[in-house]
Amino acid sequence: MKNEDCIFCKIVKGEIPCEKIWEDENTFAFLDVSPATEGHTLVIPKKHYENIFDIPEKVLEEIMKTSQKIAKLLKERLLADGINIFNSNNKVAQQEVFHYHIHIIPRYSRDKFKIVFNDTTKNKELKKIAEKIRGK
Secondary structure, three states: OOHHHOHHHHHHHOOOOOOEEEEOOOEEEEEOOOOOOOOOEEEEEOOOOOOOOOOOHHHHHHHHHHHHHHHHHHHHHOOOOEEEEEOOOOHHHOOOOOOOOEEEEEEOOOOOOOOOOOOOOOHHHHHHHHHHHHOO
16 A cells, blocks of 8 residues: 555544544554544554554654553543553454554443454464474
């Protein structure tokens, strides 16, 4: 996707309206238009990076610092009982907008949002998988 076609780049430029929560020199945070829970916020770099594989480490550090600020605001001001921080990379991982972004999802004891992890690996395979990742 070209940067000029990116919906998040258009939001940063003010071409598409949003409910902005935070902005600094390099990061931007706004409410998700399809929220999982009340206060679901997206944190993005102002500059276009497609995913975790091409975002520079320095920019990623700034995104995480902003994410922590937003998480604290959501917990304090919306009285969230907890927070999920979520990121998808590439289509197979359900990334829908190909501009790097972090979902900050406030959690409430009454909410219906669920994240389900399916156990697809037997414990006896963990050592073999770890060695493969480590390069041994």
